[in-house]
Each structure stands twice: as C-alpha cells, then as structure tokens.
Amino acid sequence: MTEDPKANLPNKHVVVTGATGNVGTAVVRALGTDPSVGSVLGVARRDTDWTAPKAQFAAVDIAVDDLDSTLHGADALVHLAWLFQPTHKAEATWSNNVLGTIRTLTAAAAAGVSTIVVASSVGAYSPGPRDDRRVDESWPTHGWPGAAYPREKAYLERWLDAFELGHPDIRVVRMRPGFIFQRGSASAQRRIFAGPFVPGSLLRTIPVVPDMPGLRMQIVHADDVAEAYRLAVVRPVRGAFNIAAEDSVDARTLADVLSARVVAVRPGLVRSAVAAAWHAHIAPAEPGLLDTVLRLPLMDCARARAELGWSPAHAPADILDEFVEGLRAGAGLPTPPLAPDSPRGRIREIATGVGVRP
Structure with a gap:
C-alpha cells in the first residue's frame, strides 16, 4: 500500500458534502473529535443553523454552483451529497447524484485535494449468492437495473475506476455501508421512503x-x-470498504422490536402494492427499490476491521430500537433535511411537496 504523506498531518482541512443529512451530520461530529483535523467545511444545498465543533457551513449546490472556492485548501474531501427524490424524475437525481459527483471530484482533483472518500453503498453490489454467503469488496458492483439508486451507485463505481487510473496521486476510498439509521434521522427517512x-x-x-x-x-x-x-x-488506506454490523436483520428481528408477529407474504403482492402507491404518487419509494433489497448480498466486513481498525459499537437490535423510538416520537435534528416531524410540517409537506427533496 502506498502511504499518503498528508494522511497523518495535523490541522487537516476537510470538506464534507451532504453535511446536513443523516450520515453528514454524524461525519461532521466525528471529524470534530479528531485531533489531526483542524477545520471542517460542511457543504449542503440549503443553509443551516446547526453547529458542530471545528465546523463551518456553506450553502453550495454541487450540481450547478462553482466549486473552486469551496474546495480550495482542502486536504480531504468526504463526498456524501445525494438525492433520493424525486423518484418520478430520474433525470433530476441523475443530475445531482451522478453528474454532481463527477463535477465535485473533478474539481477536487483540480484543487489538489489528496484524499477523497466517496459514499458508495451495498446497493451498488450485484445480486448476492443464493446460499447467503458473505461477499467481500471484490463482488461485482453492477447494481440492480430496476431502480435509480443502484443504477446511479453502480455507474459511479465504474466512473471511479477510471478516475483512480487517471489520478494515481489521489488516495480514493469507497465506503459501501449497509442501511444507516439513527434516532435523529427517523422523521427524514419516513418522509423519503414512506411519504407524508x-x-x-x-x-x-x-x-x-x-x-x-x-x-x-x-x-x-x-x-x-x-x-x-x-x-x-486520517489513515493511509485506499479502495473499497464494506461497513455494517455483521449480524443481519430480518422480519423476525423487526417483529421483536415492534412486539408484532411475522406473516409470510408473496413478494409479488407487496411489489404490486408498492407500485400502485408509487404510480399514484401516494408513496415516494419506487417498486424497484423493493426488488433491490430482496437481491442484496450480505457483506463481509473483515477488511474494515483489519485495515481501518473499525468495528461497530451498536448492535442491530439496539439500532432498530433507537430508530423505531425516533419514528414514534417524530424525532429529527435541526437541519433542513432532518427536521423533526410536526403536525404543521406534515401538512406543509402534503400541500407543497416539500418532502420530495431531502
């Protein structure tokens, strides 16, 4: 492994795109605790009053705004910016997620950023083995073609292959996490996937x-x-990392959290219901997302343990407990995409469609 000479320098300046979302808020908080990080610039489409140690924020739309000044002087870029909606306008998410990512990483290379950490996903992986064996980071990343999210993640995996070949001096890390939850994201994720x-x-x-x-x-x-x-x-690593709790969750796990019982159903019936709700604009989650979830592989996270020195501190059942409690309480965080639920806010979502863009 070729070490990045800047990886362990003190007072690193880190730019985080998508800084006010579910993962972004947590990343900004975590960077603020690291003694080698001197400053963090959180980038998001909308202004925020939320604050965190060592952090400042800038309202920048990666799809259209100038990025030169945003990335000037950055030692590292953590690229998280992503739109899940509107699923009925695939060109809108493609413009932000794919073209916006290409614009951002191209600008980072021109600005001399030496470390780029990019949010990929378990959703980038091709369908998993039928025997449920775990896959490592070498598993194909062709996604599932029936939904925008895995298509966009898979396309960017291919683009990153070429980007790395063209920029061998840049340390590129691809993070492929599982499904990410926290109490403060509960209301936002309900709006994104279930609707108002x-x-x-x-x-x-x-x-x-x-x-x-x-x-x-x-x-x-x-x-x-x-x-x-x-x-x-902060560590001199490169390449892809699977990031998730090792134990998987299923319907029985969720039923235990909800004190409910499990009922077997045919996937076709559920898919028809999801498709009907999506076509009627009642629910924002497209039916292809269900197809994607049912085909995802289970990930082997050994590389993250061995090379990053990472292991999860939260057990899956505890994560679900926290998230479900947040859903029941209408929990959120004080940023535009993570705003907590309120009766007034829900009425505004329904009336204006504000919930379609996280």
Missing part, C-alpha cells in the same frame, strides 16, 4: 410484519459509519 401520508406514530400499533424470501439486510448506526469515514480520512 404515513405518520411515524403508526408504528405504535403495527400487529404484523410481512416476511418475504430474501428480506434480510445489514444495518449500521450513523455514528459507527461516521467513525469509519473519520478513519478513512
């Missing part, structure tokens, strides 16, 4: 949890993911 018509308080009375073949996943707490990003910034 499904209140988090509904979870108080759910009697059953549907179970389908392939419905199991690996989750991770936002603070644990943030620690992995911090380590990727």
Whole structure:
C-alpha cells in the first residue's frame, strides 16, 4: 500500500458534502473529535443553523454552483451529497447524484485535494449468492437495473475506476455501508421512503410484519459509519470498504422490536402494492427499490476491521430500537433535511411537496 504523506498531518482541512443529512451530520461530529483535523467545511444545498465543533457551513449546490472556492485548501474531501427524490424524475437525481459527483471530484482533483472518500453503498453490489454467503469488496458492483439508486451507485463505481487510473496521486476510498439509521434521522427517512401520508406514530400499533424470501439486510448506526469515514480520512488506506454490523436483520428481528408477529407474504403482492402507491404518487419509494433489497448480498466486513481498525459499537437490535423510538416520537435534528416531524410540517409537506427533496 502506498502511504499518503498528508494522511497523518495535523490541522487537516476537510470538506464534507451532504453535511446536513443523516450520515453528514454524524461525519461532521466525528471529524470534530479528531485531533489531526483542524477545520471542517460542511457543504449542503440549503443553509443551516446547526453547529458542530471545528465546523463551518456553506450553502453550495454541487450540481450547478462553482466549486473552486469551496474546495480550495482542502486536504480531504468526504463526498456524501445525494438525492433520493424525486423518484418520478430520474433525470433530476441523475443530475445531482451522478453528474454532481463527477463535477465535485473533478474539481477536487483540480484543487489538489489528496484524499477523497466517496459514499458508495451495498446497493451498488450485484445480486448476492443464493446460499447467503458473505461477499467481500471484490463482488461485482453492477447494481440492480430496476431502480435509480443502484443504477446511479453502480455507474459511479465504474466512473471511479477510471478516475483512480487517471489520478494515481489521489488516495480514493469507497465506503459501501449497509442501511444507516439513527434516532435523529427517523422523521427524514419516513418522509423519503414512506411519504407524508404515513405518520411515524403508526408504528405504535403495527400487529404484523410481512416476511418475504430474501428480506434480510445489514444495518449500521450513523455514528459507527461516521467513525469509519473519520478513519478513512486520517489513515493511509485506499479502495473499497464494506461497513455494517455483521449480524443481519430480518422480519423476525423487526417483529421483536415492534412486539408484532411475522406473516409470510408473496413478494409479488407487496411489489404490486408498492407500485400502485408509487404510480399514484401516494408513496415516494419506487417498486424497484423493493426488488433491490430482496437481491442484496450480505457483506463481509473483515477488511474494515483489519485495515481501518473499525468495528461497530451498536448492535442491530439496539439500532432498530433507537430508530423505531425516533419514528414514534417524530424525532429529527435541526437541519433542513432532518427536521423533526410536526403536525404543521406534515401538512406543509402534503400541500407543497416539500418532502420530495431531502
């Protein structure tokens, strides 16, 4: 492994895009605790009053705004900016997620940024083995073609292959986390995936949890993911890292958290219901996302343990407990994308469609 001579320099200046979202807020907090990080510039599309140690914030849209001054003097870039909505306008998410990422990383290279840590995802992986064996970072990253999210993540994996070849002097790290939760993201994630018509308080009375073949996943707490990003910034590592709690969760795990019972259902029935709600603009999650989840591989996170020195501090059941409590309470954080639920806010979402862009 070629070491980055700047990796362990003190007073590093780190730019974090998507800094006010679920992962971004946790990453900004984590970087603020590192003695080798002198300053953090948090970048987001909208202004925020939220503050964190060592951090300042700038309202910058990576898809259209000038990025030269934003990245000037940065030692490292953590690129997290991502739009999940609007799923009915794939060109809008492509413009931000794919073209915006290309603009940002190209500008970072021109600015002389020596370390770039990019948010990829378990969603970038091709469908997993049928025997549920764990896959390492060498598993193909072609995604699932039926949904925008895995298509965009897979495209960027290919673009990063070329970017790394063209910039061997830049230390590029790709983080491939599982599903990321924290209490403060509960309301935002409800809005993104379930929409404004499904209140988090509904979870108080759910009697059953549907179970389908392939419905199991690996989750991770936002603070644990943030620690992995911090380590990727300050340690001389390169390449891809799977980041998740080793134990997977399934319908039975969620049923235990909700004190509900598990009922087996056919995936086709659930997909038809999701598709009907999506086509009717009642729910924002496109049916291809369900297809993606049912085909995801389980990840082997041994490389993160061995080379990053990372391991999760939160158990999956505890993560779900915290997140479900946050849903029931309408919890959030004081940033535009993570704003907590309120009756007034929910009415405004429905009336204006504000919830379609996180």
